[in-house]
Amino acid sequence: MADRIAKLELEAARCRRNVVRMVEASHHGHLGGAMSCLDIVTALYFDKMHVGPEYIQDPERDRFILSAGHKCMAQYAVMAERGIFDKSILDTYGGFKTKIPGHPDMYKLPGVEANTGALGHGLAIATGMALGLRNDGKKAGVYVVMGDGELAEGSNWEAAAAAAHFGLSNLTLFVDYNGLQISGRVEDVMNFMPVTEKFRSFGWSVREIDGNNMAEVVETLDALPFQQGKPSMILARTVKSKGISFAEGKAAYHYWTPSGDELETAIRETEDAIKRLEAVCGEVQA
Ligand SMILES: Cc1ncc(C[n+]2csc(CCOP(=O)(O)OP(=O)(O)O)c2C)c(N)n1
Numbered sequence: 001m002a003d004r005i006a007k008l009e010l011e012a013a014r015c016r017r018n019v020v021r022m023v024e025a026s027h028h029g030h031l032g033g034a035m036s037c038l039d040i041v042t043a044l045y046f047d048k049m050h051v052g053p054e055y056i057q058d059p060e061r062d063r064f065i066l067s068a069g070h071k072c073m074a075q076y077a078v079m080a081e082r083g084i085f086d087k088s089i090l091d092t093y094g095g096f097k098t099k100i101p102g103h104p105d106m107y108k109l110p111g112v113e114a115n116t117g118a119l120g121h122g123l124a125i126a127t128g129m130a131l132g133l134r135n136d137g138k139k140a141g142v143y144v145v146m147g148d149g150e151l152a153e154g155s156n157w158e159a160a161a162a163a164a165h166f167g168l169s170n171l172t173l174f175v176d177y178n179g180l181q182i183s184g185r186v187e188d189v190m191n192f193m194p195v196t197e198k199f200r201s202f203g204w205s206v207r208e209i210d211g212n213n214m215a216e217v218v219e220t221l222d223a224l225p226f227q228q229g230k231p232s233m234i235l236a237r238t239v240k241s242k243g244i245s246f247a248e249g250k251a252a253y254h255y256w257t258p259s260g261d262e263l264e265t266a267i268r269e270t271e272d273a274i275k276r277l278e279a280v281c282g283e284v285q286a
């Protein structure tokens with residue numbers, strides 16, 4: 001288990017460096033939300049889901065829906081690290097005719113399952129997918145990452161009711177609870193706490209974890225579905241801009257246009273994290 005967690009932490013560190021690489025190339029991007037959900041997305045792509053470059057068209061593949069599409073640098077970083085597209089494409093982030101625009105586009109990047117960016121649609125899309133897969137007798141799971149500010153979209157609650165009504169145990173929702181949205185603290189803009197009780201009352205099976213703790217993320221994924229006949233919801237407490245010291249927990253870094261020596265600092269910090277975790281992985285294997 002220690003070996004498995006250490007390797008995933010190293011993959012997450014490499015993916016954080018990929019996020020910074022995209023900002024290096026384009027000079028801007030949604031840093032905060034990408035970094036907060038990145039450990040979860042890494043564990044899904046590297047440890048949990050049946051996905052990969054060879055399975056893009058496979059009807060049995062698991063489906064990942066990034067409902068909060070602005071967090072897409074996390075998904076691109078992980079897909080590139082997982083070999084689903086060439087890493088050189090990271091340097092085209094947000095550019096003209098790129099495969100990796102500022103919100104994910106299934107018509108541009110093979111492996112993206114749905115176009116997102118307008119908040120509040122991913123869970124409804126995923127609910128339909130999960131129902132369809134079950135009706136077709138497929139074992140594939142559907143995994144959604146949503147933002148905590150995004151909970152304010154009313155369409156989520158219609159989807160939450162439908163997913164419970166249909167008893168979709170093949171559907172898993174992570175709420176990336178970093179406490180911040182675009183304009184400040186979620187509890188000030190639109191408070192949806194207690195979120196766990198709301199989902200429970202809708203008929204979901206619910207857990208609460210530290211979403212930046214890889215061991216907790218992996219244990220949670222291993223325990224899915226939490227209850228047969230119910231969809232699973234994980235309230236994942238995270239830190240916005242996790243891994244970038246000057247930006248952690250600050251609403252101002254929701255969208256980052258680097259100034260001063262910020263970019264150099266972010267490169268150094270993410271590269272140091274990789275080196276540290278490479279050493280740990282070497283020790284664990286030895
Ligand atoms: C329907 C809709 N309304 C508003 C926006 C603008 N918007 C982009 S990101 C964001 C904040 C989302 O906050 P949260 O879900 O907490 O994600 P985080 O910023 O923490 O990644 C908003 C309001 C949008 N993309 N879609």
Ligand SMILES: [Mg+2]
Nearest residue numbers: 148149180181
């Ligand atoms: Mg948030």
